[in-house]
Amino acid sequence: MIKHILCATAMFAAATTAHAGDPFTAPVTAELLSGWQQADGTKVSAIRLTLEKGWKTYWRVPGDAGIPPQFDWSGSRNLQDVSIRWPAPKVFVQSGMRSVGYANEVTLPLMIDAKRPNRPVKINLQMDIGVCKDICVPQRLTLKGTVDPQSTTPTPAIAAALAERPYTAGEAGAATTTCALTPTTDGLSITATLTLPSTGASEHVVIEAGRSDVWMSEASSRRSGNTLTAQAEMVPTTPGALALNRSEMRFTVVGSNHTVDLRGCTPG
Incomplete structure (x- = not known):
């Protein structure tokens, strides 16, 4: 089905x-x-x-x-x-x-x-x-x-x-995407470091865990030059340990000029 x-x-x-x-x-x-x-x-x-x-x-x-x-x-x-x-x-x-x-x-x-x-x-x-x-x-x-x-x-x-889709990493000039995962009482905290040029004066980062049974908080973000850092919390909605596949994670940067869709991250 x-x-x-x-x-x-x-x-x-x-x-x-x-x-x-x-x-x-x-x-x-x-x-x-x-x-x-x-x-x-x-x-x-x-x-x-x-x-x-x-x-x-x-x-x-x-x-x-x-x-x-x-x-x-x-x-x-x-x-x-x-x-x-x-x-x-x-x-x-x-x-x-x-x-x-x-x-x-x-x-x-x-x-x-x-x-x-x-x-x-x-x-x-x-x-x-x-x-x-x-x-x-x-x-x-x-x-x-x-x-x-x-x-x-x-x-x-x-x-x-x-044609209105978000830019890919290559189109946006993005380089590496790393993510550090830290255990919390309820799940995991993620800190993602995105290396890409500015997408505009106002940037909003959306992080997707790649799993439908994970609740993800709204991310906070800050930029320094070509580095955009985003932090969020994730909590499993079903019992059991929370295991993530970094290659299935997704990071969307919605800027005032354009939007970028980044797939996967490496340990950071």
Whole structure:
């Protein structure tokens, strides 16, 4: 069963729209955008979220003030795998708390692999997301569509969203990423040292442990020249010792000029 997967590409025969079924007028609508099939057989599509003025929704790691998005693809047919190519997010500060996400509108490109590549893929997606203005409210959206494996022409709106991805380490001129782990009463403390040029006057570092059963605190950071140091706490949400694979850790630096996605770290 494919459930709560965060990464992808897909292609739908026609765009469909779904509105959240809440007691008040939903501040967000979701739409499946038609896409194309790549030469390797991967199908490309997207989810477009359109929010009412002043509302925002969240990135895959929303911050302490946000609601993490969840995606349930289990009702789909002939779907082998799907991932979301998240565009670079923004950092919002409200009442002294930071959150990470998108305002007004965001297009989330999808990558879909079919169990039987030459057969249609029937998509039945249930999305649970948070949307915020003066208050934060959960929204449940259901989207359905059929993947069409015929078209090979890229869709401009999806191609534009793919181009909005964060910079890679090489593109940003990043060098080494090291991380020191120190045991604490509840889990581990991590100090990450990122060697990369400034991403702008304001920088927010998001650290992901590479495990879904680990809670990660918001990171504090400081910069000295081309060295950015970030510190955070991680606590396991399930019983047992906390063992981490450094190669699966992820560090996203959201700056006022651009965003950088760094994968893995070495002991430091």
